[in-house]
Amino acid sequence: MPPTPDPPPHRWRLARARSRIIGWVLLLVFLALGVVTLVTWRLLVQATDHRMEEALRFEVDEFAGHTATGINPRTGQAFRTVDEVIGEAIAYNVARPNEKFLGYVDGVYRTQSRQEPGTPEVLADDPAFAALVAGVDVPRTGSYESPAAGEVHYLAIPVTLVGDPARGVIVAAYLADAERAAANTAAQLMLGVGGVTVLGAGAAAWLVAGRILRPLRDVAETARTITDTDLSRRIPDAEDSDELGELVRTVNAMLDRVESGVAAQRRFADDAGHELRTPITIVRGHLEVLDPNDPEDVRATVALVDDELGRMNRMVSDLLLLARSEQPSFLHVEAVDVAALTADVVEKVEQLGDREWVLETAARFDARLDPQRITQAVVALADNACRHTGPGDRIALGSQLTGGRLRFWVSDSGAGVAAADRDRIFERFSRGSTARRSEGAGLGLSIVRAIAVAHGGQVLLDSVPGRGSTFTVEIPAVEVS
Structure with a gap:
C-alpha cells in the first residue's frame, strides 16, 4: 500500500492556525465557564448557609414562645421538670430534611425530633457531639465536623426550670453538607452541560473558521x-x-500593480531593444568603414553618430516617460485655471512653425489636473499637426467643459488619417501610412494617450482624409472644491 502523501505545507500551516484559533477560543470559553460556575456555586452555597442560619434563629424564637408561659400546651398544666419541657418542645416541631432537634438532660441524650423520610440518624449516637453541646450553660452556635454526615451547623440552648435542679439543652442542627448538595449538583450540571455545549460549539467553530x-x-x-x-x-x-474580504481586494489590487509594473518593464525592454538596435547598427557600420586619414569622412561620420546618439537619447527619454506613466507618482495634480492654461499652451506652440495658430475657445473653469502633463500632451498634438501641415496652414486649439468632461483639442487642415491607421497610430513606434518622414520615434501619440489615461480619460480622433484631423484629450472635470 503506497504511503499517504503529506499535505501541502501551506495547508498544514493554515490548519495549525485554525487549530490555534479554536484552541485559544475553547480555552477562554472554558475559563469563563469555570469562573461563572464557581461564582454561581459560591452564591448558591452562601444562600444555603444564610437560609440555615435564618432557620436556626426562627427555631430559637419559636422555642422561646412555646416555653415562655411555663404552661404545657398539651395538658394545660405548668411544666414540672426540665425533661418535660424538652420533650414537649421537641415533640411540637417536625424537622425538615437535613434538620434535627435533639434534647439533652444533665449531659445525657434523651430525645430527638421526628424525621422526614430520608434523613439519616447521625447525631443522636455521636458522643463527641453530645460532649460538645450537652453541657452548655449559655446559648452557643457553631459548626461540627461529623464523621458520618460531614459539616453540621448547630444552635444549643440551655433549659432550666424553677424547682427542678436538672439542667437541659435543646439543640437545633442542620446537616450543612447535605443541605448544600443541591448547590453542588447545580454546579456539576452547569459544568457538564456547559462543557458539552462548548465542545459542540468548538466543532461548529472549526467548520466556521475554515x-x-x-x-x-x-x-x-x-x-x-x-x-x-x-x-x-x-x-x-x-x-x-x-477584514478578510478587504485583504483579498487589497492583495488583488497589489497584484494588478505588480502585473502592470512588470508589463511596463517588459514593454520598455522590448521597445528599447527593438528600436535602439537600428541606430546602434548604423553607428557601428559607419565606424567600421571610417577612414581616419580622411578629415571629411571623419567629420561626416562624427556628425552622423552625434545625430543618431541624439535620436537614441530622445527615444530612451520617451520610453522612460511611458514607463513612468503607469506609476502613481506620474501626475502632480493641482488646482488650475483652465482658460489661463489654454492660453499659455497656444503661446508656446506658436513657436513650432509658420502656421496660422488659432485659439477657438477656452473653458472658464477651475479644475484639478496636472498642468505640466496636459501642456505636454497638447504641445505634442500641436507638433504632430505642424509636421503634417505646410506653412500658412490653419491649426486650431481650444478647451471646453461639456457634460462633466474637460476637453483639450488640436485641429489641423492636413491630409488627415486613414481609417486603417486610426487605432494603430497610438501604438508605440507606429506612424500613419500618410506620415511624412520625421525624426520622431513614433512615441508622441503614445505619450499623449498615456497622459490622458493617467488622468482617467482618453484620446479621441476625428479625421476625414484630405480635410484634416482633430485630436482631443478628454478627461473627467474634477472641479476645485
Missing part, C-alpha cells in the same frame, strides 16, 4: 501559482465587506 480562513488559503494558492511569466492569476473575491 470558511472564514478560506480567503487565506486562496491567497497562498494564488501566490504559489504566480510566476515571473504569468501574473494574471487573482484571488477569488467573495465580495465580503469584512
Whole structure:
C-alpha cells in the first residue's frame, strides 16, 4: 500500500492556525465557564448557609414562645421538670430534611425530633457531639465536623426550670453538607452541560473558521501559482465587506500593480531593444568603414553618430516617460485655471512653425489636473499637426467643459488619417501610412494617450482624409472644491 502523501505545507500551516484559533477560543470559553460556575456555586452555597442560619434563629424564637408561659400546651398544666419541657418542645416541631432537634438532660441524650423520610440518624449516637453541646450553660452556635454526615451547623440552648435542679439543652442542627448538595449538583450540571455545549460549539467553530480562513488559503494558492511569466492569476473575491474580504481586494489590487509594473518593464525592454538596435547598427557600420586619414569622412561620420546618439537619447527619454506613466507618482495634480492654461499652451506652440495658430475657445473653469502633463500632451498634438501641415496652414486649439468632461483639442487642415491607421497610430513606434518622414520615434501619440489615461480619460480622433484631423484629450472635470 503506497504511503499517504503529506499535505501541502501551506495547508498544514493554515490548519495549525485554525487549530490555534479554536484552541485559544475553547480555552477562554472554558475559563469563563469555570469562573461563572464557581461564582454561581459560591452564591448558591452562601444562600444555603444564610437560609440555615435564618432557620436556626426562627427555631430559637419559636422555642422561646412555646416555653415562655411555663404552661404545657398539651395538658394545660405548668411544666414540672426540665425533661418535660424538652420533650414537649421537641415533640411540637417536625424537622425538615437535613434538620434535627435533639434534647439533652444533665449531659445525657434523651430525645430527638421526628424525621422526614430520608434523613439519616447521625447525631443522636455521636458522643463527641453530645460532649460538645450537652453541657452548655449559655446559648452557643457553631459548626461540627461529623464523621458520618460531614459539616453540621448547630444552635444549643440551655433549659432550666424553677424547682427542678436538672439542667437541659435543646439543640437545633442542620446537616450543612447535605443541605448544600443541591448547590453542588447545580454546579456539576452547569459544568457538564456547559462543557458539552462548548465542545459542540468548538466543532461548529472549526467548520466556521475554515470558511472564514478560506480567503487565506486562496491567497497562498494564488501566490504559489504566480510566476515571473504569468501574473494574471487573482484571488477569488467573495465580495465580503469584512477584514478578510478587504485583504483579498487589497492583495488583488497589489497584484494588478505588480502585473502592470512588470508589463511596463517588459514593454520598455522590448521597445528599447527593438528600436535602439537600428541606430546602434548604423553607428557601428559607419565606424567600421571610417577612414581616419580622411578629415571629411571623419567629420561626416562624427556628425552622423552625434545625430543618431541624439535620436537614441530622445527615444530612451520617451520610453522612460511611458514607463513612468503607469506609476502613481506620474501626475502632480493641482488646482488650475483652465482658460489661463489654454492660453499659455497656444503661446508656446506658436513657436513650432509658420502656421496660422488659432485659439477657438477656452473653458472658464477651475479644475484639478496636472498642468505640466496636459501642456505636454497638447504641445505634442500641436507638433504632430505642424509636421503634417505646410506653412500658412490653419491649426486650431481650444478647451471646453461639456457634460462633466474637460476637453483639450488640436485641429489641423492636413491630409488627415486613414481609417486603417486610426487605432494603430497610438501604438508605440507606429506612424500613419500618410506620415511624412520625421525624426520622431513614433512615441508622441503614445505619450499623449498615456497622459490622458493617467488622468482617467482618453484620446479621441476625428479625421476625414484630405480635410484634416482633430485630436482631443478628454478627461473627467474634477472641479476645485
